Amino acid sequence: MRIALLFLLAFGLLPATHAQTSAPDELVKSVTNEVIEIIKNDKDIQAGDPRKAAALVQEKVLPHFNFTRMTALAMGPSWRKATPDQRAALVDQFRTLLVRTYSTALTSYRNQVIDYKPLRMQPEDTEVTVRSLVRQPGAQAVNIDYSMEKRDGGWKVYDMSVGGVSLVTTYRDTFNTEVRNAGIDGLIKTLSDKNRQLASN
């Protein structure tokens, strides 16, 4: 469960506003540092203000994720059966859910130290994994890996894994079960119900 937190935390800590051509690991580092600085100087976020944290995620983190690919991977083969409208709804609801949960995770950042491993990459590569390590007292350091793709000249994250647990893979079983039981529209409904319930809290 500690893993789950770091997982979400890491996602939230991915920073934004960057030149499109910068190296993927530099992008991750600069966004992470920027977001950490903002959290450190914002007492409201530290105290758990979900709105401010969500705004931070929207502004700094969201632009660096390819949510369409993320949703497609989380859906797996069922993605092929979804209509364009269903796909749009799925991406929209999944994004809302992730923003919400990551915002919550952000508010619990507690000065963990993050190291980055050297990036192995050829200049022509369009898919890389940026590897980082989060250190914390009394526990083994946890790997946080960002799967990134180069598209239209910029790097974007399409999956991340924390301690070996992939976000996309972890959602896939739930999504598939939902689709099997209630169809794609059933999954959309479940997601939007969940989002509504979280928003009313």
Place this chain on the structure above:
Amino acid sequence: MKNNFLQLRFCAAASLIALVALSGCATTGADPRDPIEPVNRAVFQFNDTVDKAVLKPVAQGYRAILPGPVRTGVTNFFANLRDPWIALNQILQGKIEEGATDFMRFVTNTTFGLAGIFDVASEGGMEKHDEDFGQTLGVWGLDTGPYLVLPILGPSNVRDGAGRVADSAAYVPWEGPGWADAGDEVAIRNSLTAVDTIQTRAGLLDASNVLEEAALDRYAFVRDAYLQRRRSQVYDGNAPSLRDDEDYYQEAPAAAPEAHGAEPSGKAPVVPPETDQRGAPARTR
């Protein structure tokens, strides 16, 4: 008080055996890794109830009362007690160098770190590792077996559940500190275990809040994360990716939309699982 832990352990062991026996005849659920899902869900529900009623409130109180540095000291203290067993598991897995490091960590932290309260070994560059007997069995090639939710102890599987029995037998506080007389030893051991449980839960408070929000189905979310995590640990963080890298989203959307309502159930593609030798079966390919 004296026999509480033994009873708990016996209870866990008995449940484990019962669940394994059950798994032989239970009907197959949706997930081939989790053949006794209905039983597991019931235990998960039970654990959740106990957590909400007892463990979580106590952990919240613990965190509210003790300042951060004190809590870190407590965390370090219990982490240090586990290092000798971690060292032994490293060696059993053939990682002699890591085993030696972990043993040196224990010696360093127990002495210079004042009985482990300060993790001076990490500051000195000796990295903390996390090994247990379930991982050792995994390295030796044992399959995980079916997923299990153990009463109180939580997510596990047949292999890791067996590993836990060895882990707890080898864990220092079970044996007592040695210098106390027999009656005191039990009291000390019980207190230590209670504090250990509370501090562990306190460390997870933020995570469980996030989980509460992230998961559509907490049971499945915890299960899938647990199985991936254990697989990763057996490979020491270098497990081959389970992610399906097929580029689903590159393709054109389905040409003939099934216009209204849900698609017929049971029509979703069921991908036969490929079994990964050391970990959970791969999900898809």
